[in-house]
Amino acid sequence: MTRTTQQNAPRFDTLLIANRGEIACRVMRTARRMGLRSVAVYSDADADARHVREADEAVRLGPAAARESYLNVEAVVEAARRTGAGAIHPGYGFLSENGAFVEALDAAGITFVGPPAAAIAAMGDKSAAKARMHDAGVPLVPGYHGEAQDDALLSDEAERIGYPVLLKASRGGGGKGMRVVESGEAFQAALDGCRRESQAAFNDDRMLIEKYLTQPRHVEVQVFCDSHGNGVYLFERDCSVQRRHQKVLEEAPAPGMTEDLRREMGEAAVRAAREIGYVGAGTVEFLLDADQSFYFMEMNTRLQVEHPVTEMITGQDLVEWQLRVAMGEPLPVTQDALTLTGHSFEARLYAEDPEHDFLPATGTLTRFAMDLEGAGLEADRVRLDSGVATGDAVSMHYDPMLAKLIVHGDDRAQALATLNRALAALDVRGVVTNRGFLQRLATHPAFRDAHLDTRFIERHEDTLFARPETAPEDIAAAALIGLHQLARESRSDSPWDRHDGFRLNAPHTIRIALSEPAQEGDAERVTVVEGKRTSDASPWQLSLSGHTFAATLAPLEGDAVAVTIDGHRRRIQARLVGEGHERNVVEMADSRRETRLIWRRIDAIDHGRQEAESTLTAPMHGTVVALLAETGARVEKGMPLMVMEAMKMEHTLTAPADGHVEHFHFAAGDTVGQGDVLLEFAADE
Template structure:
């Protein structure tokens, strides 16, 4: 049966991608003088899902892969996937994944002919690209000159303007004094974007709505840019109200050819970082699509681009578009382009790096269907999308096929580290049209179940189900504009879920006692019974569950037929059921007053997690006082660390008076800068951490005495 299903899926894939075989056959005609055999082993200078992604294609092409890893990634998925793996240093990326000399040493030791940098880290580092060239190792990316020109935003804007690509009004000059930048912001007119000239990924980027906040936002952007790119030079440009973020995938080769593979819409963002992407862009006409693609190719040719690149535009409500920047690497969201064009862009990268021509001409690149990518992060959307870290105690995903891709670098039991980006996975889906793809995305999100840390899965469900998102009315201000609908107040946990949780506990207890009975020589021991008559467990028992901060008291009656009557407040429900397993997950199937329901169930020491197509619930379990730990000495007031991170800057000292909202400290965590502000007005009593020290999550950073308390 499995073989028949597999053949059916393969046939469907061939039907939808019939032209691809013709393209691939034609592509084999294009070989360089050196031939593809030049790249027989590639070092992947990255980690996580992108390293795994590159290795999968390398394996498909018969190319050996070499992994590098930090101490924190010793047991990671990308290390397990590689043919060879080498440790390159401690967890901090500055001492490992950004250490060019260490990576080059591994490349030589492993005899790798090429280095694929993935995205982030060294992928857009001019010095690294030049070092590879000096050492005779192929850098799978564009020439260092293109990285340099496009990596400096001021330079890239000038080049694009000269090439006839439309650009946004702004200041990209050499005078970097605070006063000059502020004067330019006033000239351009608020609101303005403050951007690091070497920025990317939302780092070193701030919005200044008025001159009152300009200096503070400028200083914050400078600090983050210096930390991320070792360059705090800034540019100022006009902030387009509610724009769309539309980008075009381009490819160039060493023979002067360049093509575009259509556009992606990446408008819906948080913290200036993408969260959900789709291809093609909703509502974009074929005429605008052609203009976008031609402008992107013009941009690529202006810098003699080679390899995979992305030209990013902002687009107004009338579909006028303006050059924003060019990412000289493979983008995180490249899978949606692959899904609508039937291509493997990593395969293209490897072929073009070996000197081959682009496998397809512009006319042969066809757009079919619609694809979405949802980035699944370890973060708390209800706390301003604060990044998180921790173990993946339970991880289950929808099954992959030709229309559903799971791009990830973690497995159940792995830990999302505080040292790196908190992305857990990318869920990518394809269907014949946008509405069908959106339905598939939501269906798959409901099957993406994670326990152990906070994630954005429920938020992505709310987002993808929003009427305006369904209509394709997307823009970069989408989340703030629809905040109330995207962050609905949480209602009480349903009685059905509470009954499922209680039944799950009872059945787990039964399993434990049944196991005891089988292993015990005393078959008549009262501890070998789970029918409600065991010593200290009466025929009728009380159980307390937690719905957030609220207690839910239940009275449970054990019936002789194996069913249960569960009394909650003024309602009594008749419950029966069982727990089954598919090897990876446990499912509870139960009948509640004659209505059958089924959910995935995960029981931990402090909570029960339920997952179904209707949503997910977390039901808390009471923790005995002797296990709960000593309580704190009371709320001392002040600010605590929202997560584990490094104290980058301290603005206050003991005795300083502050107002609510004043910045107290800046933390660097999960590669992002977070400003911790005063929760109330008062006087600083004590600062617990110095600059450069590391603070754990929930640790008190600054003690604050309120104004009212001072006056007493």
């Protein structure tokens, strides 16, 4: 067993954070509380980012591209020298698991807040790591972890292991360079895609193959070691709910864990860390099968995105632990002194569109806020770790995660109820996010009952992405919000200047239409609502589909409104998106769900359906990776035409109808902007 010590590690008073977003802001807050000065680094795309605004000092690294800024080792080291930083915290991602970076810091006499380079190297190559874990007595999933990388050999190994198999980048992480392969026919295409992603993200295209367990849970153990030979585990997290192998919802502790299993997994995790001479915070990830067997997957040699749920149930500050261990101090507690209290969830808020295959979204956040008091939430039970604020731009260059919403409860049911209320209280505008999808996940009966596995989203796709029936009360609430806004905009001292249907002798009925945004292949569902009232002070009388409601609306803080329909009062986060009276989108959210309805005056309804477009436009900013069809070739609806890469992930664009490609406007390697016309497409008549 190797052991690397940092017992002579110097104390430092200035800390540079070599990262961006919410983790940079989080580390700064902890450093400030410890009396340390914080230095931020930034790219041109982040010149006015929140982590830059909050830092004591900030140094420009370079252009927007990560390889020319946040991944530029020389520039980061020079920034530390310029500002007198005695230590660098890497956050997660970027240089956090880069052994060459740690060696460069050692050479410059700068403390790295993390493990030694040898430990990173030991776990960075996943194939070699599997061999070491086998020697340490840590259980492994059956698979191939060899050096030979010939396509035919890898295909033979997949056949030997038995489909389905999981292809993984040998130096990968974060779901990049990873595919589930169901059959031999799909193997080569999956291998090619994994290699492209792995080469782009890690500059290494070697693969390993593992047996894909059909219903496992992803359970990981938080470990912490110091330079004095001490090591502890801070219990476990369940991270089974994932999309594209990236975590969406995490919780701690893992549901259904016995004390014996918790101890067995925790001790195995500490054993794995000791085997490589680990120092600092790390996560050992396991697959937990239905029979309670567990298998080592990998070790992340850094702080994890989901570490706050561990902090919530243990009452410990893991970032402070990192800084103190980097200063050479021993761990503050022993294993016996660690306790587990209550339950915690973390929801990752991404700038992405779940309704369109989770495509990353860009734009400017016109509002980013959460009203805890108005939603009746306790500040010590809800935590929003964010690297953005109102007015910030969300670019194409980095991971699309905007924030992490973390909650705590006395038990799982209470914590889940708090999560739902907090999601409803989160007000995000200007950029498409996955908030509504998170609400559907958190309220799903199978999730509520903790029936979890790593294919949860795929397994429940029909219900998670089903087009829900909108209740008459929700349609009435949306109509009331639209009518209220119309009345405000048309209010005038002179009745002749009003445009809300004002009449001198009798209340006038305003007929409006509310429709749900149509999904591909579906007809538009339109509900006509008639609204009238005798005076500005009287309730609205709303009639729709045979129902009549008495409805009132009272504005609350921010975008919150109190909607009362037939004596039933609800607090809703609501807003109108758009301008004028002809067409507006009403967005509503409460603790149950998020609803979007198109509000229009009755004379603005368009029942027509648009035919297949003759052009395909880029759904996001990115780079063209490959063209998958020949110009002039006939294709069927749904066939892949082009592969784009954005935010380190690949996205395939498909034919909108049967037809043929007339012309591609871009070639592989070209950069495209959101909305750019990618190709001309002719649909069959």
